[in-house]
């Protein structure tokens with residue numbers, strides 16, 4: 328929320344007489360520009376690409392009721408953000424937040440982003456929110472798992488139904504969201520989560536981030552989905568040929584903010600290496616990608632007491648999956664059907680993660696012990 332508050336303050340200041348609906352809309356817009364400002368202030372890489380005309384950064388607001396995107400254009404202060412005097416502090420050293428806020432303070436309040444928008448949609452709505460697990464007829468963890476599993480089966484067998492994509496669905500979900508599953512996946516363009524699970528609007532709360540890592544912002548998003556919206560299932564989805572994991576395995580030279588990202592992946596690669604002495608190349612990458620799925624689970628459980636509680640109470644189930652880019656098929660790394668019977672039990676307590684081990688994994692690289700070794704103090708930047 329630290330990232331969003333400046334935008335709300337700014338919208339409030341620029342629209343002192345606005346009612347809450349208008350204030351929310353203005354805050355959403357301000358928050359889009361806030362994000363643009365954060366990106367341009369903190370990333371020398373993106374600034375350079377923008378200078379060279381290779382990247383264009385524009386804002387947009389998606390209307391969850393009509394399905395239309397309203398284009399906001401460039402940040403009102405884009406040229407000073409891009410060409411302005413570089414900050415005296417190192418923009419890569421973590422001071423970008425404060426600097427970005429300064430930059431935005433003078434911006435015209437105009438913009439918003441999707442997630443704020445959908446939250447506002449919920450705000451005026453009676454939702455299962457407020458903690459109601461199962462309050463609005465959400466499925467059980469097992470049912471939710473079966474819905475995703477079956478959807479993926481339709482997708483990879485070439486018979487998708489594209490459910491929940493019409494105008495009626497837009498209209499009904501605009502009043503509030505009740506997703507039945509949360510998915511943490513990679514931002515890779517070849518991993519379109521709703522499509523590969525053959526789901527539609529309002530079905531799945533997707534947190535997408537390079538390398539499907541679970542760091543602070545991702546954990547916060549997951550806490551919102553599982554704690555506030557009450558989704559009974561969380562899938563951590565890795566995928567074949569993941570560039571983020573491959574970069575770590577290959578010790579690629581990384582610039583900008585990327586080192587902070589790969590910090591999250593490093594322990595998984597180390598485990599895969601230790602478990603497979605002598606393994607290299609693609610097989611090592613494959614083992615590391617699997618280890619990284621469990622690394623994210625570990626990081627989430629280690630750093631979120633709220634999520635741990637839900638799991639212990641049997642209200643939330645966490646499952647690992649591996650998406651194959653070529654076949655479109657998800658391999659389930661923990662199969663609730665065979666592992667625990669038809670009526671899923673809560674996963675084991677947080678740190679005793681063996682219950683989350685990839686029981687159907689064919690990859691010897693990823694022994695349960697290996698995937699769930701001690702936390703190495705890693706997690707949270």
Ligand SMILES: [Zn+2]
Nearest residue numbers: 513515569570
């Ligand atoms: Zn990836």
